[in-house]
Amino acid sequence: MSLTLYAHPFSSYCQKVLTALYENGTAFTYRVLEQEDPEAGAEWARLWPLKRMPVLVDGEHPVLESSVIIEHLDLFHPGTARLLPADPKAALGTRMMDRFFDNYIMTPMQTIVFDHLRPADARDPYGVARAKAQLDDSYRWLDGAMAGREWAAGGAFSLADCAAAPALFYADWVHEIGAAFPHALAYRARLLARPSFARAVEEARPYRHYFPPGAPDRD
Template sequence: MALVLFGHPFSSYTQKVLIALTENATPFEFRCLGPDHPDNAAEWLKRWPIRKFPLLVDGDRQLAETSVIIEYLHLAHPGPVRLLPNDAMMALDVRFMDRFFDQHVMNAAQHAVDGALTGDPVKRRDGMTMAVEKLERAYAWLETYLTNRIWAVGDIFSMADCAAAPALFYADWTHPIADGYTALRAYRARLLARPSVMEAVEGGRPYRHLFPLGAPDRD
């Protein structure tokens, strides 16, 4: 039975897993969650009433949380691209950067998105203020960290880069990365040129009108 992934192509966390699957050409069936696919939503909610996606189903096993999903793929469906290195200390670095991009970039941008979704001008302003403050701190740290690096951890594309690609994609839409952050901007550009990331971005393109802050006319 093929792997089944429940999610939405415009979702950053769905894209994170899609990138991992695409990197290793892992066969899977994608079940889109949205108003046009009520049967998919019904099965997803039956399996995972916590109402968070993506959700990966592999036979009798189902997995939530993107980092856990990618680690599972690394163990149960390995491919030529080792998204977690064999070296334990380097793998720890990958896990740290994975958490950094999820917690300090994607979740920071989410404050602005959530505020805009309320339709309340005050909550929109406050959400953006919080997002900008958090993202600026993350951008400044990443600028120093990424200097002289190709990928998030050395010269290997890893789970951390799977997290970084959608996080920086949407974060830059929320609060543009300043020109002075040359290493960070170059890293984002390298990510967007990666075929697996390009595929994820294209999959989400038809849904750009859903971005509540207004999707920029780029990328």
């Protein structure tokens, strides 16, 4: 069956799925959700009225939510790189790390980004401070977890690394990881060097002006 992905190159959750697709060289039709293609946007809204990216369509079946999309690919369109271990216990560990990156890196990062979209008189300094504190706690935990590991789940590149790549990429832009967390920093660098994620980063480069706090001149 053919695969169609409705996504935007600059979206962190879209990059998560794109990394999985590129990791295995999976063939798909890319419907970029940009103003230049209103038809793609209309199709996407019909598929998922909540209008959250990305959406994968497998044949005629829409698949929603980034983690579920990657597991769907691993089950029904597997490549040489299996993104979820076959062993149930190891798979739980991989899923836990996936949730860590989405909930404790991606979510506070987005809190900071979205605050920049608020009117000046509606900003939430307290909420931003809490988000930065949570990122510091998450960086500290991750730094310990990554000591002696190459990839997030401790083995091969997996679903967890697909989640980690855009989460750490953008989180460091809004609240730098810093030299106090050398293992987390080295892991972020390995993710940026991974060809599958590097491709997603390059495809998103023309859209960096979209980043509300302003994209740094690096990466």
